[in-house]
Amino acid sequence: MSEKKMSVTVLLPAGRLSRDILAKIYTFVDKYGLELYCSTMQNIRLLDVPESKVQEIKDELIPLGADFKGPGKFPTPRVCVGKPHCNLGLIDITVLNKAIADRFAERQNVKAKFKISLAACPLGCSGSKLTDIAVVATKKGFELFAGGRGGPFPKIGRRYLRGATEAEILDAIGALVDFHDLKTVKKQRMYKLLDDAEFPLTEV
Ligand code: SF4
Structure with missing residues (x-):
């Protein structure tokens, strides 16, 4: 055999x-x-x-230095190529990616199933508005979206921050992941939590 x-x-x-x-x-x-x-x-x-x-x-x-996909790991953000490799890029997206990786490196037993995407300009080539948590760079700071999803029944994420700093973005991601953990038994897409009365962010 x-x-x-x-x-x-x-x-x-x-x-x-x-x-x-x-x-x-x-x-x-x-x-x-x-x-x-x-x-x-x-x-x-x-x-x-x-x-x-x-x-x-x-x-x-x-x-x-290789790391592998596995259950309970904090999601590896999907990123666009960003500055300086794209003419439209406003930031070097690797910097934000590393800040997120460093902030959440110690998190274990992260419940499925939410994804994160990062984009270096509002075009959002990494699928910003179709991702559970998305950060988009603009000329006036970062925007944060939550609740998007792709697949057969796509949903557009809602915007919860605009003109935000990197520190504010990291705090907001932390709040979303904590809330997801609190409200999720095993796995759940973020969009199902947006209308919960205790959802930690307000749409802007
Ligand atoms: S999101 Fe913007 S910066 Fe990133 S690859 Fe697309 S056009 Fe370029």
Whole structure:
């Protein structure tokens, strides 16, 4: 009987892939004949990994700084490419991405299933208004949206902050995630909480 095939999903903070991780992934692709899937969710997935090789691959990638998708992790934001790689970019989106990663790095047992997106201008190429929590850079500071979702029945997120600072954005994300945790048994999209009387933010 042929061995079961698995996938290994490597997270790509701000969509960036380091040279060392890229080179190591290539060795696995070459060695095991893998396929790679670059997803829209800021990760790269190694497909068709023989089950017996999963741990070996992880063990070799971890020392290079790789992190992996897994239950209970704070979501890796989906980001646009931002300044200076896009002419319309107002900010270097990696800075905000890192601020979020640093602020929520210690959070564990985060309940599914909400996503975060970041955009460096109001065009929102990362799907800002179709994401549970979205931050958009404008010329007058940040805007924060909540409650968007894609899929077969899309919903447009509502705006809860405008002209906000990075610190205000981090606090608001913290409040939303705390509220989601409080009101969620196992998993829940953010839009279901917007009309709760205790929702922590006010629409603007
Ligand atoms: S959201 Fe704006 S800055 Fe980001 S990729 Fe799209 S157009 Fe460029």
